[in-house]
Amino acid sequence: xxxxxxxxxxxxxxxxxxxxxxxxxxxxxxxxxxxxxxxxxxxxxxxxxxxxxxxxxxxxxxxxxxxxxxxxxxxxxxxxxxxxxxxxxxxxxxxxxxxxxxxxxxxxxxxxxxxxxxxxxxxxxxxxxxxxxxxxxxxxxxxxxxxxxxxxxxxxxxxxxxxxxxxxxxxxxxxxxxxxxxxxxxxxxxxxxxxxxxxxxxxxxxxxxxxxxxxxxxxxxxxxxxxxxxxxxxxxxxxxxxxxxxxxxxxxxxxxxxxxxxxxxxxxxxxxxxxxxxxxxxxxxxxxxxxxxxxxxxxxxxxxxxxxxxxxxxxxxxxxxxxxxxxxxxxxxxxxxxxxxxxxxxxxxxxxxxxxxxxxxxxxxxxxxxxxxxxxxxxxxxxxxxxxxxxxxxxxxxxxxxxxxx
Numbered sequence: 001x002x003x004x005x006x007x008x009x010x011x012x013x014x015x016x017x018x019x020x021x022x023x024x025x026x027x028x029x030x031x032x033x034x035x036x037x038x039x040x041x042x043x044x045x046x047x048x049x050x051x052x053x054x055x056x057x058x059x060x061x062x063x064x065x066x067x068x069x070x071x072x073x074x075x076x077x078x079x080x081x082x083x084x085x086x087x088x089x090x091x092x093x094x095x096x097x098x099x100x101x102x103x104x105x106x107x108x109x110x111x112x113x114x115x116x117x118x119x120x121x122x123x124x125x126x127x128x129x130x131x132x133x134x135x136x137x138x139x140x141x142x143x144x145x146x147x148x149x150x151x152x153x154x155x156x157x158x159x160x161x162x163x164x165x166x167x168x169x170x171x172x173x174x175x176x177x178x179x180x181x182x183x184x185x186x187x188x189x190x191x192x193x194x195x196x197x198x199x200x201x202x203x204x205x206x207x208x209x210x211x212x213x214x215x216x217x218x219x220x221x222x223x224x225x226x227x228x229x230x231x232x233x234x235x236x237x238x239x240x241x242x243x244x245x246x247x248x249x250x251x252x253x254x255x256x257x258x259x260x261x262x263x264x265x266x267x268x269x270x271x272x273x274x275x276x277x278x279x280x281x282x283x284x285x286x287x288x289x290x291x292x293x294x295x296x297x298x299x300x301x302x303x304x305x306x307x308x309x310x311x312x313x314x315x316x317x318x319x320x321x322x323x324x325x326x327x328x329x330x331x332x333x334x335x336x337x338x339x340x341x342x343x344x345x346x347x348x349x350x351x352x353x354x355x356x357x358x359x360x361x362x363x364x365x366x367x368x369x370x371x372x373x374x375x376x377x378x379x380x381x382x383x384x385x386x387x388x389x390x391x392x393x394x395x396x397x398x399x400x401x402x403x404x405x406x
Contacts, residue, residue, distance in 0.1 A: 316377070
């Protein structure tokens with residue numbers, strides 16, 4: 001079957017074959033709309049059939065054609081959004097800029113500013129969303145961003161976290177918004193590594209003064225996890241699919257209300273689960289502490305080994321002196337060690353310095369117990385938490401540390 005379009009991009013533009021649909025950007029703090037992303041749809045002028053966006057942009061055989069299509073899409077987006085903006089000046093519109101067209105010949109033309117002015121849209125309500133994976137000419141891109149910011153536009157980096165993204169562009173371009181890619185968001189509630197990378201991106205955004213936006217949200221579990229990580233602004237099918245302007249501006253807020261209600265329950269359930277788990281960790285550590293009370297460093301290793309044999313969810317256990325120096329071997333559960341990663345993950349030996357570790361420093365400040373956040377164990381390569389506690393109620397008491405599977 002021949003799927004090659006039988007018309008040109010110029011014919012499509014001239015016959016007004018482009019339309020704009022809007023996908024809502026949802027703020028959970030507002031419990032409503034923050035704005036929209038404009039997405040282009042096209043109709044085959046010969047047969048009236050829809051043209052997928054990927055097919056549409058792949059039809060551009062040269063930079064001149066791509067530039068013309070990109071500008072036509074932007075103009076249609078502003079024309080579509082103009083009535084909405086007149087009715088509510090608080091709403092944002094995010095429009096995509098294909099970074100492939102950003103070069104020394106195009107960045108200073110100011111056409112986008114003229115389009116916005118002609119549509120009577122406040123320039124500060126327009127987000128120029130640069131597809132980050134397509135950015136090539138760094139100097140031209142920096143100039144484009146600087147000039148756009150001078151005119152009052154907001155800048156967003158799209159696809160952050162995807163395979164082609166360059167994190168160095170965040171400090172160099174200083175975007176107002178970073179859009180965390182769907183590749184990290186999908187099933188984030190079940191993927192530890194995705195969650196930790198996303199947590200780092202959110203922290204990076206907050207520390208550099210930009211807004212993290214999670215795109216591609218499809219399930220309430222993804223949304224709940226991201227809210228727990230600190231995300232406020234969302235985009236995705238869970239909230240709304242792209243729709244014509246008249247429908248998008250009246251987006252059903254039922255998913256927003258449901259998510260807000262579920263989040264309260266989610267947080268309370270999470271706190272209760274943490275309390276239950278911490279209590280179980282403390283009980284386990286208390287039993288081991290009792291078994292070690294009268295031991296010497298020589299017998300401690302045997303006691304640790306026997307206890308791990310009887311408690312299979314323990315990754316490993318070890319003892320530190322009052323200065324944070326390890327005085328026992330790291331006794332590991334052999335079934336928890338990853339054979340193919342032994343060169344990367346090695347249990348710490350006697351004499352290892354733990355004095356900068358959170359689980360040591362917290363106990364040294366006077367706390368009786370400490371449980372870390374989940375992390376990848378350097379001893380086993382598995383997800384775990386470390387529970388630490390003093391072995392005796394004396395100032396110079398050794399500190400017992402247990403890594404427990406999560």
